[in-house]
Amino acid sequence: MALEFALFLPAEPSERWQLARQLGVSHVVAPLPFTIRGGHVAANQPGVPQPIVPPEVPPPDHRPWDFMPLLLMKQRFNEAGFTVSVIEASPPMHRARLGLPGRDEEIEWVITLIRNMGKLEIPVWCWNWMAVINWARTSITTPTRGGALVTSYDHELMERAGPTEVGTVTEQQLWDSLAYFLKAVVPVAEEAGVKLALHPDDPPVPSLRGIARILITPEAMERAISLVPSPVNGITFCQGVFSTMGVHVPTWIRHFGARRAIHFVHFRDVRGGPTKFVETFHDDGQTDMFEAMRTYYEIGFDGVMRPDHTPTMAGEPNDQPGYMMLGRLFAIGYMKGLLEGVQKTSQYPVTAPAHA
Template sequence: MFQLSEFLPARPEPWWALLRQAGVEHAVGMMRGAEQEHRIFAAVAGATEPPHYADGAEPWSETALAEDKATFAEHGMQLIAIEDTAPMDDVRLGGPARDQQIEHVIQQIRAMGVLEIPVLCYNWMVGSSWSRTRSDIPTRGGALVTGFSLADANARGPILPGRDVTAPQLWSALEYFLAAVLPEAESAGVRLALHPDDPPLPIVREMPRIMSSLDGYRRLRSIDASASNAITFCQGNFALMTDDVPAAIRELGADDAIAFVHFRDLRGSASDFVETFHDDGKTDMAECMRAYRDVGFTGPLRPDHVPTMAGEANDRPGYQALGRLFAAGYIRGLQHAVFGHPEARSAAIV
């Protein structure tokens, strides 16, 4: 059985009480002051102040992660995954600070092992994270969603002007990284879950991307079949890679390689798409849920990229409160329909 979760920085907000009332007991944390917050999530998190960890600890240290874990626990949520790392672009590019950055990731992995946080989601996108070109597209009932146009993205110019980066270079750097960190992850009992390129295109703004196809994930697993070399199955991205998302779940999850799920949907193609409500996209979400049941998936599953609904300011596009509550209820309903009502499941176990 998966663990319904929500993606949150460890900065408590009043609406967290609504999450608990909706039945969300698990948190996927973003580290205050680490790569994702600096890159795109400062506005999403409402974070303008420095992290202020005890003794000036780095966000990926055991001290900082223990503080974050305690913050979530105070609000009734268990921290079961981290969706963030120390800065990693020199790792991805094979740059001069690569080994130092890898040491920071190893420090984070060791801390997560001590603190029993079993999943680390990371990505291989250089200079950016998930890319959208609009955040105010009207959808059902006037709700607002995010969208992407490759033409509009490329018009912004290259991600790293004057820098020539190749796909083989990115693959070589990934193999170097995995060789260094997988033994540490195995020892710590932590699963490294690689997120797809978002959007899953072979090149965006003159920057190649290698985790943009099912073949890319097959290659990832061929590098090392360790349980710690795992996958973040972001459904929105996989829906742009294949017309049969449930089949992809069953293939990649057959050997328990899926460690973490982003449960979301959209309409369109990889070069031109819009996000949707969870019940209004192009994917058979109920069949996806059945596929997770069939492969025995037990990790964290969270909603992602929700619409901004009436009365909300859209200052956190994709991450406003009401859409997340809608998504949590939708997911819980599918869970009960596919896995059975909790009381029936308990009776079956007894």
Template sequence: MRIAMCLEPKIGPKWQLAPQMGITDAVIIGGDFDTSSYREMAATVQLYRDYGFTPQVLEGPIPMEKIKQGAEGWEAELSGFFASIRNMAALDIPVYCYSWMTRISWLRTSLNTRTRGGALTTSYDDAVSRASPEWSKPPVIEATKLWQTLERFLERAIPFCEKEGVKLALHPDDPPLPRIFDTERIMGTVDAFERVLNFSSSKVNGITMCQANFAAMGVDVPATIRQLGRDGRIHFVHFRNMLGDAANITEPFHDEGIIDMYAAMQAYHDIGFKGMIRPDHAPVMHGEANAFPGYEALGRLFAIGYMKGLMEGVAAEKGPW
């Protein structure tokens, strides 16, 4: 297992700070480039390599809204997805992190919640969300439709990804609630992830273990790591802690919250996880602008040091990673 840093394809201080922390594996996140264009994808990947990073995961930028909704044009969008996966394979990026959230991605009702020492973090209050008039209307997208489109996608994508050698890592809904505004969601329970894994036993059909979202489901995170990672299909980890539950989430520093983070690290060691683990949402610390809530530099640098300490402790107890 190795620690990676998610970096947008835009040079900034984090591009210098990460290698100073000993991090040279990168997760490509965001950016304004066409993943289905080999030329644009290759230029983006080369930017990371020129700065000494090895891109290991592509997280989220492939257009998939029509595929998820089953909307007109989904087949053309699927062709673009295949082109993107082909480009990933050609450029040696082995994992694609995706979600089945549609219309709304991860949602928070506050981006300026005070946490330890006055640091700013994100939080979600379902009561605030439910004040929207959209909750009084029938859902625009229903769960049955999302299951249909997800299984249709997996049926087509898994054989293609097997051929190209790229792993799919499905991320849970954030927050893991069955409905957000006028849109239902399906990836908010461990049973839902078991259904996805059971849909196909292919090793490319895997998940992103986003710890805080599984904790918000009310489950024991280390036990769930062992359960879902029993046959090597956790392909990517978002190392994050949380306070509360799915209806009331606050994202604290990594060393506080409801998850036993050392036990989680022990679980990754026990299942033989060899992939990328990245620090996820962290508070914004003194002097930072909060321009990118959850993803400023200092909180994640703190998280990396904390993660390294946990990993060293587990290695001393259980042997090398």
């Protein structure tokens, strides 16, 4: 597979499926076929703590990570002309992240998901280690260019909420539980032929309402995938988070690309740093997006890349902040233009004009 563009699409057919095909997008980043209380939803309300109580789990063969629900979802996508290239969702994992009793059951659910992905030839699982609170924002209505709405984050505002019901969670607790998880899951992924794509913490702050965030620097991401070294143990290179970290994004694309550790890409941008930032249109942030795209091309990245959070534009309800459709239409067109420019300038390098 060469570098391919994808969109996160719902599990059931919708207008978004048709728009994706009209854009020429044939690769899908899919959720699990349905959600359960306590589970992970990729487009959930940002910053809201997730319940730690044991989730209500359907009986075997009816859970969204079981074979038949995944098969039926994949067949729906295939019959509409799509290839499911990534699952970006998980069974409940909060006890696994916190190292609490019940984590082994959650890890078994993940193992079941990975084995079934292998059987169905779905090659990449995007996952994260953000305990209790997934991606966090303090506004979902920040105006940007032309009155479009984006999400933004102010750490001082978030911390006013105080601790969550779980109290203090330390870095060591999360590193220990991550190592325990990877030791159980990586051998299964190797056997199944499924690549693990670990997403960094968003926002990349050391602590969020008393809960440590450990995957907040490129070096921490390196440490995480080195806990259990394997060709299948890699990362989701989320450009927005790496940019928020304050690092030079293309440098780290090249670094992880040299390790063949980039299994999936979120292509987006921001303005600001870890404690205060605003998301942007793809052409309006602080990263040189052409240089980033050129770097993926030069390292020979051979996976899928999707536009991540995009602005809510005129006429849209903003009921899924960051995941409405018009901004993603703009993003795919922009990304296609960047890639075409990279390919053509790589094939025909620009040279200085000859002197008379």
